[in-house]
Amino acid sequence: MTTVDRRLWLLLPAGLTLTVAFLLPVGWLLSRAFTFPQPGFQNFVLLWERPVYLRVMGNTLWISAIVTPITVLLAFPVAHLMAHGSPRLRRWLVFLVLVPFWTSLLVRSFATAILLQRHGVLNSFLIAFGFTEEPLPLLYNMAGLLAGCVQVLLPFVIFPLYSSMARIDPAYMRAASTLGATPVRAFLRVYLPLTLPGLMTGATLVFISTLGYYIIPALLGGARQQMIAQLIQDQIATFGNWGVAGALSLVLLAATAALLALLQFTVGLKEIAR
């Protein structure tokens, strides 16, 4: 017979709060998908039949699919330096990555907007140095959205990658070299595979986070980059259509759950919690 840890009641206060403030309202919203305006699956039929819904859901997946590899590619060298650089360099890198991480998402998105706008810092720089004559359109389009998402999500890849890389014994690369592996082959056959747990974790976090982004596409993206969270907001605030909003939320939740299940299947959540 297994005995229940009696200390579990310590979970009660937080559990109650979460139930009242999160589970019940979210459950209520999701349940609207099947009950509003009348019981049935009409909201899901609507999602399938109206091209705008499918387009936005496709948009959302597409944007996540672009943001993820860009973020991973940018994070990889940073994590590598963090893991194998001097302790002093590591402290600085951790600090530099964490400072923006602690800054409000809204502030950072507005800051990105200031940087990228038509007469913003970046465009002034590009014109001053003759890279372009006319200001480039960097805001309210895909470029702005990607810049906003990637800069916010970098830490989510850097830290899991760092924790994988820090566990790679430098002797592995020396051994590979004495065994006849060129640096490129040693990287591809030994180093890269050993970073996969961190890489998969980071990539999944980025993909899932991007799926649900609202502020960044609203502030930095254009009309053509509308994402699922914006659609949910529109349905509720503009049309009062709680049914479609619930159905969209359920689709988002299902996609997230499926991705987490895939991560558990490939890497294992145990590995991530380590």
Next chain:
Amino acid sequence: MTNVLELSGVQKRYDAVVAVDALDLSLRSGEFLTLLGPSGSGKTTTLMMVAGLQQPDAGTITLNGASVAKLPPYRRDIGMVFQHYALFPHMTVRRNVAFPLEMRGVSKTEALRLVDEALQLVGLPDHGDRLPKQLSGGQQQRVALARAMVYRPALLLMDEPLGALDRKLREQLQLEIKRVHQERGISVLYVTHDQEEALTMSDRIAVFNQGRIEQIGSPEELYDRPATRFVAGFIGDTNFLSGKVLAVSDGRCEIETPAGRLQARATQGLLVGASASVAVRPERVVPAASAALRGTITDVIFLGTSRKYVVRLKDGTECVVLRPANEAALGARGSEVELGWAPAHATAFRDG
């Protein structure tokens, strides 16, 4: 006999510290050469420079007659075994051992055959599908050995390969590495700080101290005829008795010590009238009638195959004597003994 490896005038410094200084060394084909020394004596740095994992500041290293100065590790014809095995944790044993073959473009079928042969050689024919973490430390090191020689490199480098293992396993693997070396006829450059290990395994030993080689020779030479006081002290147990040089001639010398007048082999730098130390192995000290040394037994320790006697000489210095246990006892604690040795069995060194 040709030399597989030659180092000449090799130097390496880290900032102000000279790690390896004007080193000359050669390794004959098929030889098992050990670099022995305390930590920080430059032996591992030397090995790393041969591997190409570190660059010498001066001097030349030639492998199979060609300079390797400009060759990165992966272009040198070497295999290397590391102290902590460095097996790739995400690959099975078989894929680990096949790795160097794969890097050399050996065909799949040929690679399979060579891998099986190598695993057979190290006594792990049935462990090919396991992951390294499923093996014990000793098994992992055998796999590392198989991996480092499966492609028959000209030279096998081993960096304290048994340092992480317990004593029993270490002794067992010493014999196995020796057997593999003999069966394959492979040239080995081995690094250790364990003098017993060096004596057990090596054809020749180079004793390192402070970035220089103190002496290089067969285990017997180093043990019986140490060239410096450091070598006499580092390899095996030794009694040191200090005194003044009375006479030097013909490779022999006479030393006047407070405990008595002693005869020994002379080494370089002995000057009549200067102070010197006589080194003699405990098992070379024998009971003698016309004895130079008199003393009192203060302790008798039974070691199974032998007995160890601690003798206090008349000037108060202690001298350890080791006699086979099946020989008549030297005496009980408290008894007076007279000791001596053949002059060829003791060596005198200049002090300072």
